[in-house]
Amino acid sequence: MAAIIGSSRIDGNTQQLTEMALEGIEYTPIILKDKKITPIDDLRHADGGFQPVADDYEEVIDKVLEHDILIFSTPVYWYGMSGVMKNFVDRWSQSLRDSRFEFKKKMSQKKVYVVTCGGDQPKIKALPLIQQFQHIFDFMGMSFADYMIGTANAPHDIETDQQAVGDARRWNQAFSSLQ
Amino acid sequence: MAAIIGSSRIDGNTQQLTEMALEGIEYTPIILKDKKITPIDDLRHADGGFQPVADDYEEVIDKVLEHDILIFSTPVYWYGMSGVMKNFVDRWSQSLRDSRFEFKKKMSQKKVYVVTCGGDQPKIKALPLIQQFQHIFDFMGMSFADYMIGTANAPHDIETDQQAVGDARRWNQAFSSLQ
Amino acid sequence: MAAIIGSSRIDGNTQQLTEMALEGIEYTPIILKDKKITPIDDLRHADGGFQPVADDYEEVIDKVLEHDILIFSTPVYWYGMSGVMKNFVDRWSQSLRDSRFEFKKKMSQKKVYVVTCGGDQPKIKALPLIQQFQHIFDFMGMSFADYMIGTANAPHDIETDQQAVGDARRWNQAFSSLQ
Amino acid sequence: MAAIIGSSRIDGNTQQLTEMALEGIEYTPIILKDKKITPIDDLRHADGGFQPVADDYEEVIDKVLEHDILIFSTPVYWYGMSGVMKNFVDRWSQSLRDSRFEFKKKMSQKKVYVVTCGGDQPKIKALPLIQQFQHIFDFMGMSFADYMIGTANAPHDIETDQQAVGDARRWNQAFSSLQ
Numbered sequence: 001m002a003a004i005i006g007s008s009r010i011d012g013n014t015q016q017l018t019e020m021a022l023e024g025i026e027y028t029p030i031i032l033k034d035k036k037i038t039p040i041d042d043l044r045h046a047d048g049g050f051q052p053v054a055d056d057y058e059e060v061i062d063k064v065l066e067h068d069i070l071i072f073s074t075p076v077y078w079y080g081m082s083g084v085m086k087n088f089v090d091r092w093s094q095s096l097r098d099s100r101f102e103f104k105k106k107m108s109q110k111k112v113y114v115v116t117c118g119g120d121q122p123k124i125k126a127l128p129l130i131q132q133f134q135h136i137f138d139f140m141g142m143s144f145a146d147y148m149i150g151t152a153n154a155p156h157d158i159e160t161d162q163q164a165v166g167d168a169r170r171w172n173q174a175f176s177s178l179q
Numbered sequence: 180m181a182a183i184i185g186s187s188r189i190d191g192n193t194q195q196l197t198e199m200a201l202e203g204i205e206y207t208p209i210i211l212k213d214k215k216i217t218p219i220d221d222l223r224h225a226d227g228g229f230q231p232v233a234d235d236y237e238e239v240i241d242k243v244l245e246h247d248i249l250i251f252s253t254p255v256y257w258y259g260m261s262g263v264m265k266n267f268v269d270r271w272s273q274s275l276r277d278s279r280f281e282f283k284k285k286m287s288q289k290k291v292y293v294v295t296c297g298g299d300q301p302k303i304k305a306l307p308l309i310q311q312f313q314h315i316f317d318f319m320g321m322s323f324a325d326y327m328i329g330t331a332n333a334p335h336d337i338e339t340d341q342q343a344v345g346d347a348r349r350w351n352q353a354f355s356s357l358q
Numbered sequence: 359m360a361a362i363i364g365s366s367r368i369d370g371n372t373q374q375l376t377e378m379a380l381e382g383i384e385y386t387p388i389i390l391k392d393k394k395i396t397p398i399d400d401l402r403h404a405d406g407g408f409q410p411v412a413d414d415y416e417e418v419i420d421k422v423l424e425h426d427i428l429i430f431s432t433p434v435y436w437y438g439m440s441g442v443m444k445n446f447v448d449r450w451s452q453s454l455r456d457s458r459f460e461f462k463k464k465m466s467q468k469k470v471y472v473v474t475c476g477g478d479q480p481k482i483k484a485l486p487l488i489q490q491f492q493h494i495f496d497f498m499g500m501s502f503a504d505y506m507i508g509t510a511n512a513p514h515d516i517e518t519d520q521q522a523v524g525d526a527r528r529w530n531q532a533f534s535s536l537q
Numbered sequence: 538m539a540a541i542i543g544s545s546r547i548d549g550n551t552q553q554l555t556e557m558a559l560e561g562i563e564y565t566p567i568i569l570k571d572k573k574i575t576p577i578d579d580l581r582h583a584d585g586g587f588q589p590v591a592d593d594y595e596e597v598i599d600k601v602l603e604h605d606i607l608i609f610s611t612p613v614y615w616y617g618m619s620g621v622m623k624n625f626v627d628r629w630s631q632s633l634r635d636s637r638f639e640f641k642k643k644m645s646q647k648k649v650y651v652v653t654c655g656g657d658q659p660k661i662k663a664l665p666l667i668q669q670f671q672h673i674f675d676f677m678g679m680s681f682a683d684y685m686i687g688t689a690n691a692p693h694d695i696e697t698d699q700q701a702v703g704d705a706r707r708w709n710q711a712f713s714s715l716q
Contacts, residue, residue: 008221008269033218039262041212042187045334079314080259083218083269087262090187123684124671125314127664128307131489134661135258135304147660155224166703302505303492306485310668313482326481345524366579366627391578397570397620400545403692437672438617441576441627445620448545483672486665493616493662513582 001027001175002067006074006085008033013117013152016159018073020168021115021148025175028067032084035060040090050094057091065101069111069178070142072133076118076126076149081133089136108141113171117164119153146171180206180354181246185253185264187212192296192331195338197252199347200294200327204354207246211263214239219269229273236270244280248290248357249321251312255297255305255328260312268315287320292350296343298332325350359385359533360425364432364443366391371475371510374517376431378526379473379506383533386425390442393418398448408452415449423459427469427536428500430491434476434484434507439491447494466499471529475522477511504529538564538712539604543611543622545570550654550689553696555610557705558652558685562712565604569621572597577627587631594628602638606648606715607679609670613655613663613686618670626673645678650708654701656690683708 003022007015010033035056043050064070074081081089095103114133118126126149137144148171150164151157158164182201186194189212214235222229243249253260260268274282293312297305305328316323327350329343330336337343361380365373368391393414401408422428432439439447453461472491476484484507495502506529508522509515516522540559544552547570572593580587601607611618618626632640651670655663663686674681685708687701688694695701 008219009224012221033220039212039266040187040256042191045188077219078265078268078271079311079318080265083262083266086257086259086265087218089257090262092257120318124667124681127668128310128314130661131307131664132258132311135307139258139299144661162707163704166707167700170699170703303488303502306489309482310485323482341528342525345528346521349520349524366577367582370579391576397624398545398614399570400549403546435577436623436626436629437669437676438623441620441624444615444617444623445576447615448620450615478676486668486672489665490616490669493665497616497657 001025001069001071002030002064003027003071003073004030004032004064004085004088006032006072006082006088008075008077008082008084011155012075013150013155013158014073014075014115016156017117017148017150017152017164017168018071018115020165021171022071022175023172025172025179028063030060030063032060032088037084037087037091039087040093042093044093044097050097053094057088060088061091061095065106068109069113071113071115073115076116076120076122076129079125080129092140104140111143111145112137113145114147115150116147117150117152117158119151122149122151180204180248180250181209181243182206182250182252183209183211183243183264183267185211185251185261185267187254187256187261187263190334191254192329192334192337193252193254193294195335196296196327196329196331196343196347197250197294199344200250200350201354202351204351204358207242209239209242211239211267216263216266216270218266219272221272223272223276229276232273236267239267240270240274244285247288248292250292250294252294255295255299255301255308258304259308271319283319290322290324291316292324293326294329295326296329296331296337298330301328301330359383359427359429360388360422361385361429361431362388362390362422362443362446364390364430364440364446366433366435366440366442369513370433371508371513371516372431372433372473374514375475375506375508375510375522375526376429376473378523379429379529380533381530383530383537386421388418388421390418390446395442395445395449397445398451400451402451402455408455411452415446418446419449419453423464426467427471429471429473431473434474434478434480434487437483438487450498462498469501469503470495471503472505473508474505475508475510475516477509480507480509538562538606538608539567539601540564540608540610541567541569541601541622541625543569543609543619543625545612545614545619545621548692549612550687550692550695551610551612551652553693554654554685554687554689554701554705555608555652557702558708559608559712560709562709562716565600567597567600569597569625574621574624574628576624577630579630581630581634587634590631594625597625598628598632602643605646606650608650608652610652613653613657613659613666616662617666629677641677648680648682649674650682651684652687653684654687654689654695656688659686659688
C-alpha cells in the first residue's frame with residue numbers, strides 16, 4: 001500500500017487523517033512536496049513526441065507502480081486537488097505513451113482510495129473533486145474503492161471531525177484485516 | 180481584457196478557441212506556460228507566514244489585476260484544469276494574505292469567463308471543472324459570466340466543433356460591442 | 359423522433375426551445391402533463407412483484423419505444439427534472455421487470471438529447487441534472503448525443519437567449535439532414 | 538423534528554437508515570407515499586395564478602412548517618430523488634406565492650439533513666442529487682447541516698453498510714443531545 005501525499009504543507013490535516021487511517025499498517029508514504037515534478041510539457045502531437053524530463057517523476061511513478069493499493073491524499077485546495085498532485089497526475093499523459101512500461105495496464109489493477117480535507121463546506125464543495133477523481137480512475141480502469149472528506153482548516157482541526165475520525169477508524173480496521 | 184492561457188502545449192485547441200472568441204479584440208494574453216510559477220508552499224499557519232518566492236507569480240498577478248475582464252483558458256487535463264493553471268490559482272492563497280494589495284476586493288470586481296476543450300466527452304466530463312471554477316469565483320466574489328466547452332483532441336480539431344465555433348462567434352460579438 | 363415534454367405548464371420556454379430545434383422536422387410530441395402517470399409503487403421485492411397500474415404509462419412507453427431518437431425536454435424545476443418527468447422515468451423500474459418486452463435492450467438502441475430551461479443560473483445550477491441524465495442513460499446503455507441549457511423565466515424569455523437559439527438552429531440543421 | 542420519507546416502498550433501506558438515526562428520538566414521520574400530492578400545475582404566469590388543489594399537500598406542508606429540523610429521506614431513484622418527493626418539492630412553487638403564509642421566511646429558519654440510499658455506486662452517483670438538494674436549500678435559505686449516503690439494494694442491505702450505520706449512530710448521538 002502506498003499513500004501519495006499531495007499536501008502543500010507539512011503535517012496538514014489531510015496527511016494527519018491519512019495517517020489515522022493507516023495507523024499500524026505497513027505502507028509507503030510518497031510525499032509529493034519533497035519531490036521535484038515539473039508541469040507537463042504536452043508534446044503528444046509534436047515531432048518526436050515526449051522527451052525525457054530531468055526531475056523526480058520517474059522515481060515517484062516507479063514506486064507507485066510497485067503497490068496494489070493507492071491512497072490519493074490531497075487537501076481541497078481551491079476546490080480541487082493541490083497543484084503538486086495535479087502536476088503529478090498530468091505527467092501520466094507522458095507515461096501512457098512510454099513504451100518502456102505498460103502504464104495503463106498496470107494502473108488498471110490498482111485499488112484506489114481518496115482522502116481530502118477542506119475548510120469551506122468540503123462535504124458539498126469537494127464533490128466536483130471526487131467526481132474528477134472518478135473520471136480519472138474510470139479512464140485508467142482503476143477501481144475507486146472509497147473516499148473520505150474531512151472538515152478542517154487550522155492544524156489538528158481534523159481531530160474534532162467525528163465523521164472523518166470514524167471513517168479513518170473503519171478504514172483502519174479494513175486495512176488491518178488485509179495484513 | 181486579459182486571457183490567462185493555461186495550455187500545456189503551444190497553440191492547442193483551447194488557445195485557438197480563445198483566440199477565435201477574441202479575434203479583433205484588444206486583449207492581453209498571459210501564457211502561463213512561459214512563466215515560472217512554483218507550486219505554493221502553504222505557510223499560512225507557520226511562524227512568519229508566507230515568504231517571498233523568487234519566480235514570475237507577482238509579475239503575472241500584477242498584470243491580471245490590471246484588467247476588468249478575465250478569460251480563464253485551460254484544456255480539460257485529467258478532467259480538471261492544467262497543472263500550470265492550478266499552480267497559479269493556488270498561489271492566490273498567498274496574495275490573499277499579502278498586505279500590499281487588497282487582493283480579494285480587487286478580484287471581486289472582475290467579470291470572468293472560462294474556455295476549456297477536451298477530447299473525452301468534455302460536455303459531460305468537464306462539468307466538475309466548471310463547478311470547481313464556480314466555487315473559486317464564488318469564494319472570491321468574482322462574477323462568472325459564461326463558459327464554453329469545446330470537443331477537440333488533435334491540433335485544430337476545434338474548428339469542426341460547430342457548437343464551440345458558434346459560441347466563440349457569439350462571445351466575439353459581445354466583446355466587440357464593449358470596445 | 360419523439361420529444362418527451364415534461365413541462366408543468368403549457369407552452370413554456372423549454373417546450374418552445376424544443377420546438378425551435380424541431381421546426382420543420384417530423385416528430386411525435388409526447389406531452390407528459392396530459393397523461394396520467396402515477397408515481398411508482400416499488401414492488402420489486404414484494405411477493406408477486408409489480409402489479410398492473412391503471413393509468414397512461416403503458417400507452418406512453420409504447421409510443422416512446424417506437425422511436426430511435428428521443429428528446430427529453432424538461433424545465434429545470436427545483437434544480438432537477440419536473441415531477442411529471444421523474445414519475446415517468448421512475449416507472450422504467452417496472453418496465454425493466456416486465457417480461458412482455460425487452461425494455462433495456464430496446465432503450466439501449468436509442469440516441470437521446472436533453473433540452474432544459476431554467477431561470478436561476480441554469481448553466482451552473484442545472485449541471486447536476488445533466489449529470490443525473492448521464493447516469494440514467496449510462497445505466498440503460500442509451501447514447502447521450504447532446505444537451506442544451508436555456509436561460510429563461512417568464513414566457514418567451516428564451517427567444518432572447520442567443521446561445522440557446524443558436525444551439526436550437528444547429529440541432530435543427532443536424533436533424534434536417536437526417537430526413 | 539420531522540422526517541419526510543420519500544420512499545416508494547414500505548420499510549425500504551432509506552427509511553430504515555433514517556429510523557436508525559432517529560432511534561429513541563421524538564420526531565414526526567411524514568410518509569409521502571401515503572399522501573396524495575399531485576404534480577404541480579405551474580400557473581405562475583397564468584391569469585389568476587395558482588388555484589387551490591384538492592389533495593393532501595397543504596396538510597403535509599402545514600405539518601412540515603411546525604418543525605425546526607427536517608430530514609429529507611429519499612432513495613436514490615434513477616439517480617435522483619423519488620417522484621413522490623419531487624412532486625412534493627415542486628409544489629413549493631405554489632406555497633411561495635401563497636399570501637396566507639410566509640413560506641420562504643419560515644423555511645429559511647429550518648436546519649435540514651438528507652438521508653439517501655442506492656444500489657448502484659451511490660457514493661459517486663448520488664452526488665448530483667446532493668448538489669441538487671444544496672441548490673434547493675440555498676434558494677430557500679435553509680441550512681444544510683449534513684447528509685449520508687447508504688449503499689443498499691435488497692431489503693435490510695443497509696445493515697451491512699458500516700459507514701452508513703456509523704453515520705446513523707453519530708447523528709443519533711447529536712440528536713439525543715438536543716433533547
